[in-house]
Amino acid sequence: MFTSPLADHPAVVAAARIADDVLAPHAAAADDPARGVDPAHLAQLADARLLSVTVPEAEGGYGASARVDAEAVELLSGACTATWFVTTQHNTPQALARGTQGLPPEAVTHGPAAARHRAGLADASTTAGIAIAHIRRPGPPAVRTERDGTGWRFSGSADWCTGWGLIDLVMIAAATADDRFVLALVPARDQPGLRAGPPLPLSVMGGTRTVALEMDGLAVGADDVLAVLDAPPWRVVDAARTANTKPAALGLLRRVLVGLAELGTARNRPEAVDTALALAPRAVELRAEAYALMDVPMAERVPERVAVRAELGELTVRAAHALIAARAGSALLTTSPEQRWAREAAFHLIQGQTAGVRAAQLAAFGHP
Structure with a gap:
């Protein structure tokens, strides 16, 4: 397949x-x-x-x-x-430390933490997480920063940080008054000015130790600055990047369709096999389109990227629920992978979701 x-x-x-x-x-x-x-x-x-x-x-x-x-x-x-x-989560700090973040060079000023942690992040002997989702939201900044001598002070709330207790470092983004983002790379543990809340009660991937971070005057020394980014070009690049279909979402679709065909064969339910075979050609076609678009310069053909991501999301939800129907009642046991895959399909809809992606997803659900 x-x-x-x-x-x-x-x-x-x-x-x-x-x-x-x-x-x-x-x-x-x-x-x-x-x-x-x-x-x-x-x-x-x-x-x-x-x-x-x-x-x-x-x-x-x-x-x-x-x-x-x-x-x-x-x-x-x-x-x-x-x-x-x-x-x-490790990918972004790793890329920034290595200078491969995809931003115009003039929009990035690397800090001392980039050189200090480059080797460890590159080979993942040092692992990192991120707390940056808040900078995508419109409105007043959720985390602000001001100069404090040669360093910075961070204050505010970052709603999402995954891997707390599993990672060595966390990259936190804070907004300046002049529309820049300061990215600090600090030890991933509670410390003066930084406190992690309890694990969030997520309906999917509850074991990822995802927490909210509260900052109250967190002191970020100059040596802990990974980079300072100009916000406007970052927003342009981020909008283009989030338009792309995530390979992880394709991995789930692939697993679900294979599982649907395997279940149909194992349980002598030919209609399940037929459904898998009916959905697979479009999945293969969209997957090829998604990867072809990733080879195009990032700022180009963004509407097409969004449309492909949206249709693949709708198809994954549909395939996951078809697998539940094929498995029947036992699919909803917590020990069954089918219910987990359906929840993961929902997660991939909202990961890195922007307003444009959301609009395209709703259109895909309205006109499958």
Whole structure:
């Protein structure tokens, strides 16, 4: 149903092995807030260089293409979305430290923390999370910063930070009065001026240790500044980037359609197989379109990217619910993966969602 010419790449081979042998058997536990993502699994992924697929070999990665990385992400997220979600937080601090953040050079001023943490972030011997979703919201800044000598003071609330207690560092974004973002990279632990709330009661991926952060005059020394960004160009790049379909979402769709066909075969329910085969061609077509668009310069063909992302989201929700119908009542047992996959399909709708993406998703649901 889904084939790839990249299946023999060492990163993809490693991802397939860990996905099948380690992550998939633990996926239900990783979703459960009482158990959660296993730190040992995160370490295995880092040791296998799967947090550093595109990083040059000299810096501890595979030196592979973004397409190889996407293939690995599809496999990992399809096996365990919760574990993948903790690891994907690492990407942004890693890219910023290495100067590969996709912003115009004149819009970024790197701070001392970039050089200090570059090597550890590159090979993931140091892991990082992020608290930046709030800077996408319109209105007054949720986290503000002001100069304090050579450093900064952060105050406000960051609603989302994933991996608390599992990561070494956290990158926090704060807005200045002159429309810039200061990105601090500080130890991911409670400290004077920084307090993490309890894990949020999420309906999906409850074991990711996602918390809100409260800052009350958090002192950020000059050495802890990862970068200072001009906000207007960041918003343009972010809007274009979030228009893209996420490989992780494709990994879930892939897993669900394969599961639907397998269930139909195992339980002698040919209508389930027929449904999988009916949905698969459009899924394969949209997946190819999504990856083709990722090869186009980021600022181009944004409406097409949004439309593809929206249709794939609707298709994933539909496929996940078809699998529940095929499995019947037992699909809603907490021990069954089908109900978890349906919840994960909902998550992929809202991850990195902007107003434009939301409008396109609603249009896709209204006109499937």
